[in-house]
Amino acid sequence: MRILGEHAYVLHARPWRETSLLVEVLAAEQGRLGLVARGVRGPKRQALRAALQPMQHVRFDAVLRGELAHLNAAEALDAAPRLQGEAMLSALYANELVLRLAPRQDPQPELYATYGELRARLGAGEPLAWTLRRFERDLLDAIGVGLDYAHEGDGGPLDPAARYRLDPGQGPVRMHGERAGERGRSATGRALLALAADTPPPVEDLGGLRRVLREVLEAHLGGRPLASWQLLGELGRVAATPQGRDSS
Incomplete structure (x- = not known):
């Protein structure tokens, strides 16, 4: 099947053989798609390599053969956000979530739109903790396993x-007579209502939101943790900071 002029966000690219790349994209019409980009690592293909960097918005042509598509052409539609530090780690985390949870070759227009919003918010420097909680909520909705956070x-x-x-x-389950250690696995009703209303909660509630959403994500990841969680834990960036700059 020929794919012409498809818009997509690049999620991941890694070297393959001597001059090629294996690229994962989230496409507007095709959903998550694996691409084989041949001969792109030579000195004359710098523009194409630049277009295949993570978080880049591209338009591409390809031929789909089985599980992978063979890339014929790609061009950047804009400049990818220049991210550093925790913002860059947040993008790594979001990309890994999509790679793990979105099925291949299954159209996901809502997820495509959600990813575009995340990219814009990261590029604008919006608070990371709240940006990621919104993305996690919307990702779960887009793949059909979202929850009602208001009830x-x-x-x-x-x-x-x-x-x-x-x-x-089931969604939110009230905790009665908390035992030692259980508070760290819960969020306030105030925080969940804010998430449902898409309104930033108080800063002190962001850590609880991160923890309860992570448990939901872990369940859908089938017990296989994300590599980015381990990286963020090693760097000491797992807990929310007083400024709400939480990378996972």
Whole structure:
């Protein structure tokens, strides 16, 4: 099948053989797609290599053969955000999430739009913790496993003052008589209601949101943790900072 003029975001690229790349993209119409880019590592193909960097927005032509498509041409549609430090790690984390959770060759227009919003927010320097929580929420919605963050599993409204954990299948579950250590695995009802309303919660609630959403993501990842989680943990960037600059 020929693919012409398809728009996509580059998620990952790695060397293959001597002069080629294996590239993963999130395409507007094709969903997540693997591309074989042959002969792009030579000195005369710098523009093409630059267009195949992570987070780059591209237009490409390819021929789909089985699981992979063979790239014929690609051009950058704009300049990818210049990210450094925690923003760059946040992009790495988001790309890995999409690679792990989005099925190949399954059109995901909502996820494509969600990724574009994330890219714009990272490029604009918006607070990382809240930016990533919104992306996690919208990613889960886009792949069909989203939750209702405004109501308890039985349908009742959340109590802003109560604490909740997130069940991957049921949604918010109120915690009664917290045992030692369980507070670290919960979020306030106030934080979950803010997430549902797409309104930034108080800074002190961001850490709880990260933890409960991570448990949901872990369930859908099938017990295989992300490499970026390990990297972020080693760098001491797992916990939210007072400024809400949380990379995972």
